[in-house]
Amino acid sequence: MGPQDGRLVLETLIQGSTVDLFHTAGIAVAPVPASRVAASEIGSHALMASINFGGSVMSGTLGLLVPVGVFELVKQDPARPFTGLAWVQDSVNQLLGRIKSRLLQFQITLQMGLPMCLDDKALRHMAAQGILAAYRFRTLRGEISVTLAGKVDYSKLNYSNQVTFVTEGDIIIF
Amino acid sequence: MAVKKILIVDDSETIRQRVVGALEQAGFATATARDGVEGLVAVEQQAPALVILDVNMPRMNGLDMLEKLDLKTSGLPVLLLTTEVQPSLMERAKKAGARGWMVKPVNLEQLVATVRKVVG
Numbered sequence: 518m519g520p521q522d523g524r525l526v527l528e529t530l531i532q533g534s535t536v537d538l539f540h541t542a543g544i545a546v547a548p549v550p551a552s553r554v555a556a557s558e559i560g561s562h563a564l565m566a567s568i569n570f571g572g573s574v575m576s577g578t579l580g581l582l583v584p585v586g587v588f589e590l591v592k593q594d595p596a597r598p599f600t601g602l603a604w605v606q607d608s609v610n611q612l613l614g615r616i617k618s619r620l621l622q623f624q625i626t627l628q629m630g631l632p633m634c635l636d637d638k639a640l641r642h643m644a645a646q647g648i649l650a651a652y653r654f655r656t657l658r659g660e661i662s663v664t665l666a667g668k669v670d671y672s673k674l675n676y677s678n679q680v681t682f683v684t685e686g687d688i689i690i691f
Numbered sequence: 692m693a694v695k696k697i698l699i700v701d702d703s704e705t706i707r708q709r710v711v712g713a714l715e716q717a718g719f720a721t722a723t724a725r726d727g728v729e730g731l732v733a734v735e736q737q738a739p740a741l742v743i744l745d746v747n748m749p750r751m752n753g754l755d756m757l758e759k760l761d762l763k764t765s766g767l768p769v770l771l772l773t774t775e776v777q778p779s780l781m782e783r784a785k786k787a788g789a790r791g792w793m794v795k796p797v798n799l800e801q802l803v804a805t806v807r808k809v810v811g
Contacts, residue, residue: 541796593708594708594712597711599705599708599709600704603703603704604705606705607703607705610747613774614774617774618776618794626777630747631748683781685796686797686801687793688792688793688794688797688805689792690790690791690805690808691785691791
């Protein structure tokens, strides 16, 4: 598989994972056509989080930028509310989990770091390091962005037909 | 009958709040900890009937905490709740005596049903 095909595979995988993640939270999101955008086009939001990852094929940082209006759509128990910053950190963690799970089909494993909040300064730093790709998603309350910074060996994104026997939402009793 | 206490060890505030809410609504008592270090202390102090444990956490991860708990001696049931799906990690948890593996995001009704099944 050539690097260009590998890019498309990763793009599809990130877009699918993001749509699934927000669908689970009851929020409809749609990838913006030709949504790979330049780093300079990424708008900052009040709710931003990132998570580092490492592996032989890919290493870097995944970012998730969400407008406050989208968080307001998340159903919460009024007795036990959580903050938008806690939610966006959990969301970026779950997003990387989904991407990681889908990468197993390509026999690619990732080690996940811990999610952290991202501020404007950290976002600029990430952009300066070189954002490989940024994807935008439309919602009823503004646009979500997902950013990917780091290194990817696109030639290794070869489908291996490896069965992933557990997936999101599964409960396995030993 | 005494109310059974479930300890939730997760660095995500969102997950702690959601799981606590679902378990308390189902009649369980709960306690929480934010990482493996706090989790080990909480197991000593709270004497839970079951532990729900995340894998990726600061200071001490869930698998390291699991191995320190010496489950084969204590018999304390532990269910992992994580985004991880790597078979090698599941195998490590199973070897350490964990009772199950749940992949986030999990349906809360199913989580409660699983907890009921494991604690009896």
